[in-house]
Amino acid sequence: MDYLELELNISPSFPWTEIIVQELANIGFESFTENDNKLQAFIAKANFDKDKTESLLHTFKEKEVRINHQLKTIPTQNWNATWEADYPPVYVDQTVLIRAPFHSKDDGFTYNIEIQPQMSFGTGHHQTTYLLCKALLAIDFNKKTVLDVGTGTGVLGILTSILGAKTVFGTDIEQGAVENAIENTSRNNIQNFTIKKGDIDIVPNKDYDVIIANINKNVLIDHMESYGQLIKLNGKLLLSGFFETDVPELLNVAKNYGFNLEKTFEKEKWAVIQLIKSH
Secondary structure, three states: OOEEEEEEEEEOOOOHHHHHHHHHHHOOOOEEEEEOOEEEEEEEHHHOOHHHHHHHHHHHHHOOOEEEEEEEEEOHHHHHHHHHHHOOOEEEOOOEEEEOOOOOOOOOOOEEEEOOOOOOOOHHHHHHHHHHHHHHHOOOOOOOEEEEEOOOOOHHHHHHHHOOOOEEEEEEOOHHHHHHHHHHHHHOOOOOEEEEEOOHHHOOOOOEEEEEEEOOHHHHHHHHHHHHHHEEEEEEEEEEEEEHHHHHHHHHHHHOOOEEEEEEEEEOOEEEEEEEEOO
């Protein structure tokens, strides 16, 4: 699958870069990087809507934000090479190291997880991966059932399995992500993690102890009723893929389906909320 890279120079950068990232995410852009005062936004070519993108940028220009942009295609065959050049390991304190096959193992970490990089993991979402890993490390997964929605590379589901989960079920709407996640379970010798292509409607209808969803705000809101139906009473729901400014809206929606806030985690304006199913 080909991807498009939208490169933007935004002035003034603050607070407009953060706001524009959120708005681009709302129209389908999947990941973001910031290098040398440039914002790069990535989207699958098949999901790109030129009119929506140009209308969005025009809206900000009307607010006297200076934006220069250009669009280019990243062919499928070049994608992994692009990520390998830029992909750093993820360090979660001295506990978890998430590394690519071309990085060295470090026995100074309790858990070394090897992940073949793909579009669905990295760039701006390093922050949410880090935060979710920290949250997961504090949960007792012994004999627990886990649902990982929008599993991407499968890294979070893999970590829950390593931490003692009884079974893990993962979904993703992208076939490439599903194939990559399955490959990564094999790389880490994980045998209790089932991964299927599809949205929330393909999830087996049973009670889960823990549900993880690292997607984006709009999808999380659309899924909230399903999360409420799929989780056990007193089960934990961990949501991420959004900015700290989105937390109040998500909490208001979650309360309608029996969830109360337990904890919040924040890093570089990204957020994770940990909820409990109270009724």
